[in-house]
Amino acid sequence: MENLVAVIPAAGRGVRFGHSIPKQFVEVGGKPILAWTVRALYRCGAIARWIICLPEEGFENYGELMARHLGAILDRCCFVPGGKERYETVWKGLQRLDESCRWVLIHDGARPFVSSELTRRVVQKAMETGAAVAALPATDTVKNVRGDRVCTTLDRSTVYLVQTPQVFRRDLILEAYKSVLSKDTDGPLGTDDAWFVERIGHPVYVVEGERQNIKITTVEDLEWFRWKMGL
Numbered sequence: 001m002e003n004l005v006a007v008i009p010a011a012g013r014g015v016r017f018g019h020s021i022p023k024q025f026v027e028v029g030g031k032p033i034l035a036w037t038v039r040a041l042y043r044c045g046a047i048a049r050w051i052i053c054l055p056e057e058g059f060e061n062y063g064e065l066m067a068r069h070l071g072a073i074l075d076r077c078c079f080v081p082g083g084k085e086r087y088e089t090v091w092k093g094l095q096r097l098d099e100s101c102r103w104v105l106i107h108d109g110a111r112p113f114v115s116s117e118l119t120r121r122v123v124q125k126a127m128e129t130g131a132a133v134a135a136l137p138a139t140d141t142v143k144n145v146r147g148d149r150v151c152t153t154l155d156r157s158t159v160y161l162v163q164t165p166q167v168f169r170r171d172l173i174l175e176a177y178k179s180v181l182s183k184d185t186d187g188p189l190g191t192d193d194a195w196f197v198e199r200i201g202h203p204v205y206v207v208e209g210e211r212q213n214i215k216i217t218t219v220e221d222l223e224w225f226r227w228k229m230g231l
């Protein structure tokens, strides 16, 4: 699609992963995890241009590292320094979009197992509705807990574990981020992009995600990665 641009937040520090470098640059099978993610997304064939957000600290070096792995994508890619929080990174990436972009696909750089089929389903739903996210219905019982004590048990039928890709009309996601960031919002801001669209009252639709579409968060996730890749 000529007017679909991918924004890839990959500027995190990977604190929960506990490695000396951010987890998205840990190499598996000779490639940084971020390169595997871009390769997986590229296979859907729908992305016209790429905005890849890298850590501000070490930005040049990470850009050089990624340039060695992006092949033909490099000509259609720009690197952007990220921020301290994920939403700050995404906002920096969104501000690089131009008028030719009609749709924005936001996908975590730490989710290397996204399939083309899932990507196409989220894009299709977003084209119909303006905003769509991949999400999986909870399969375990879900409870609210304070400290080590259960408060309430949630109705599991209404609980979904949200993933990326998250796809939006460009004007909508820009308006959502601008509107929320221009106000003094009490409490923490959203940990995903759909939260901003919800805050301006626009409906967000769910597309069934995939169990394999995990976010590499801890070292255990990396072992799963290696097993999945047969490495």
Ligand SMILES: Nc1ccn([C@@H]2O[C@H](COP(=O)(O)OP(=O)(O)OP(=O)(O)O)[C@@H](O)[C@H]2O)c(=O)n1
Pocket: 008, 009, 010, 011, 012, 013, 014, 015, 016, 017, 022, 024, 053, 082, 083, 084, 085, 086, 087, 089, 090, 108, 109, 110, 111, 215, 216, 217
């Ligand atoms: N300031 C940030 C924080 C996160 N991310 C990206 O958002 C995705 C999901 O975030 P998460 O898994 O939380 O990554 P980290 O923030 O690096 O992990 P941690 O919370 O363990 O530090 C990752 O691709 C991460 O690189 C980002 O671009 N900018």
Ligand SMILES: C[C@](O)(CO)[C@H](O)COP(=O)(O)O
Pocket: 086, 108, 161, 162, 163, 164, 191, 192, 193, 215
């Ligand atoms: C965007 C996300 O992957 C959806 O589940 C998640 O919110 C990212 O959270 P993180 O704490 O930045 O990993």
